[in-house]
Amino acid sequence: xxxxxxxxxxxxxxxxxxxxxxxxxxxxxxxxxxxxxxxxxxxxxxxxxxxxxxxxxxxxxxxxxxxxxxxxxxxxxxxxxxxxxxxxxxxxxxxxxxxxxxxxxxxxxxxxxxxxxxxxxxxxxxxxxxxxxxxxxxxxxxxxxxxx
Amino acid sequence: xxxxxxxxxxxxxxxxxxxxxxxxxxxxxxxxxxxxxxxxxxxxxxxxxxxxxxxxxxxxxxxxxxxxxxxxxxxxxxxxxxxxxxxxxxxxxxxxxxxxxxxxxxxxxxxxxxxxxxxxxxxxxxxxxxxxxxxxxxxxxxxxxxxxxxxxxxxxxxxxxxxxxxxxxxxxxxxxxxxxxxxxxxxxxxxxxxxxxxxxxxxxxxxxxxxxxxxxxxxxxxxxxxxxxxxxxxxxxxxxxxxxxxxxxxxxxxxxxxxxxxxxxxxxxxxxxxxxxxxxxxxxxxxxxxxxxxxxxxxxxxxxxxxxxxxxxxxxxxxxxxxxxxxxxxxxxxxxxxxxxxxxxxxxxxxxxxxxxxxxxxxxxxxxxxxxxxxxxxxxxxxxxxxxxxxxxxxxxxxxxxxxxxxxxxxxxxxxxxxxxxxxxxxxxxxxxxxxxxxxxxxxxxxxxxxxxxxxxxxxxxxxxxxxxxxxxxxxxxxxxxxxxxxxxxxxxxxxxxxxxx
Numbered sequence: 261x262x263x264x265x266x267x268x269x270x271x272x273x274x275x276x277x278x279x280x281x282x283x284x285x286x287x288x289x290x291x292x293x294x295x296x297x298x299x300x301x302x303x304x305x306x307x308x309x310x311x312x313x314x315x316x317x318x319x320x321x322x323x324x325x326x327x328x329x330x331x332x333x334x335x336x337x338x339x340x341x342x343x344x345x346x347x348x349x350x351x352x353x354x355x356x357x358x359x360x361x362x363x364x365x366x367x368x369x370x371x372x373x374x375x376x377x378x379x380x381x382x383x384x385x386x387x388x389x390x391x392x393x394x395x396x397x398x399x400x401x402x403x404x405x406x407x408x
Numbered sequence: 409x410x411x412x413x414x415x416x417x418x419x420x421x422x423x424x425x426x427x428x429x430x431x432x433x434x435x436x437x438x439x440x441x442x443x444x445x446x447x448x449x450x451x452x453x454x455x456x457x458x459x460x461x462x463x464x465x466x467x468x469x470x471x472x473x474x475x476x477x478x479x480x481x482x483x484x485x486x487x488x489x490x491x492x493x494x495x496x497x498x499x500x501x502x503x504x505x506x507x508x509x510x511x512x513x514x515x516x517x518x519x520x521x522x523x524x525x526x527x528x529x530x531x532x533x534x535x536x537x538x539x540x541x542x543x544x545x546x547x548x549x550x551x552x553x554x555x556x557x558x559x560x561x562x563x564x565x566x567x568x569x570x571x572x573x574x575x576x577x578x579x580x581x582x583x584x585x586x587x588x589x590x591x592x593x594x595x596x597x598x599x600x601x602x603x604x605x606x607x608x609x610x611x612x613x614x615x616x617x618x619x620x621x622x623x624x625x626x627x628x629x630x631x632x633x634x635x636x637x638x639x640x641x642x643x644x645x646x647x648x649x650x651x652x653x654x655x656x657x658x659x660x661x662x663x664x665x666x667x668x669x670x671x672x673x674x675x676x677x678x679x680x681x682x683x684x685x686x687x688x689x690x691x692x693x694x695x696x697x698x699x700x701x702x703x704x705x706x707x708x709x710x711x712x713x714x715x716x717x718x719x720x721x722x723x724x725x726x727x728x729x730x731x732x733x734x735x736x737x738x739x740x741x742x743x744x745x746x747x748x749x750x751x752x753x754x755x756x757x758x759x760x761x762x763x764x765x766x767x768x769x770x771x772x773x774x775x776x777x778x779x780x781x782x783x784x785x786x787x788x789x790x791x792x793x794x795x796x797x798x799x800x801x802x803x804x805x806x807x808x809x810x811x812x813x814x815x816x817x818x819x820x821x822x823x824x825x826x827x828x829x830x831x832x833x834x835x836x837x838x839x840x841x842x843x844x845x846x847x848x849x850x851x852x853x854x855x856x857x858x859x860x861x862x863x864x865x866x867x868x869x870x871x872x873x874x875x876x877x878x879x880x881x882x883x884x885x886x887x888x889x890x891x892x893x894x895x896x897x898x899x900x901x902x903x904x905x906x907x908x909x910x
Binding site: 273371395 | 458459462575576578579582583585586589593596598600601624627628631799800802803804806807810811814815818820823824826827830831835838839841857860861864865867868869
């Protein structure tokens, strides 16, 4: 049986866990550690970090020969969805709920190439109306529909 | 008999106008949200939180709970009709539910799942009524020692029972606990892992994390599919809703088994409706005379998991109400709602506010009956809703997620967080790292730190109290057993694989 190839992705993921653990240990040292009997704010993160490092290394060992899978990240779709959510965050308090709604609905809808523009427009309008009615009038969220 | 007088008090509370109205609203929203794939009880509950500010705590809880168990009723609809699970707990229902649809038996499947859901729910409520007061009385004697041990048990159970890889589950628990440490430390007020950001002082938002990992993450994962999930235009005929006698007979025992399994897993902190349904399905397959029928429309395959998840949803309230320990993300959010109203969750609720506890329980009975009535005739309407194409649905879902996350803490920063966790969730799905243990670690971690610190302070650094106190010892032994069992299965599997190679 030939030596199975190394699964770099699994190892990478495991190393990410190790990195998180190391980060925790590093940060923990800047807080007071204290003793077992009188745990300071740094104690728990320190121990946790060490445990994470251990788990990460174990994971790398256990999964380093696991089978591969094709990695096909749909970048265009992701970017549009990210842009949509980011726009919502940026616009919500500055310009109001309605522009934010339109932004998130339009941008994220575009991530799927099969949606027709008229459908997108309709969704945006309907959801804006729904949003204002339910969230602002109904639930009294501290939001403004438009902020000129 | 104590229970009857308590129940009387409960029904008195629950049958007044406002609680009844909001119970109805809650279960309807719950069913609706459960039917829609991609948005679940958690999102709906988070978005309804602001509404609860205007209600008294009991009514608020009644409504939120209604959303929770209502979603379990609705979730099976999408699973059966579209092969799209409405909630995580309905994934197994797809396996035998969808084949039944293909055999034109969708109506029967829907009716059976509604009824078994009702039975499961009732059994869960009965157990809740019986056990919660018992456990609460016990829990009054709980000290930090027992709390720490039971939380550890919950985390280990979540890491090993839920997942393919216990090791990955444990790592996720660890990461979750780490995420929970972000923010101001409770006793010393030292800000940890905040990097000077004012937004992080309160810690990471649970809602943002949950909706990011599960909601946004799932949508991102679906983007990868070239063929978007579309309903087969073939008409879904609900010609006959009435199952045959044979089918009813087939559903009886699985329903009973599922209800009991579900009640157990619902009550255990760290496990919930999803695991209950997986285990129930596995058990049915194991005890069936002809396991090959599973996956092709076996009635047992839908009856048992559905009973299980509805039972679990009710018994999930047991640790939450009697101990104040959430077994599940949704429970955690509900506890948060309680705290917002100034009520400290824990065993005292049963003694200090009995009308809230028993009112809630009475509302569960009422709610389940409402759901039974709602679901059967309205199946046609739910079907219509479920046929909304996914490419129109997901932008709406993202919109609701954004608003929901924002409304939990009125903080735009959380919306950024949702995106970040969405991406993390995508990669976690890709690399098969489970998300539920992460969330549980996040919720229980900081509490565990506090209990650990308190215990060690009193014992002056000795770990003996964990082993000396009998309940704690029991929990820790159970933890060891679960860990040991997972390790054993992994080892056996690896040895078998090795043997195959040589």
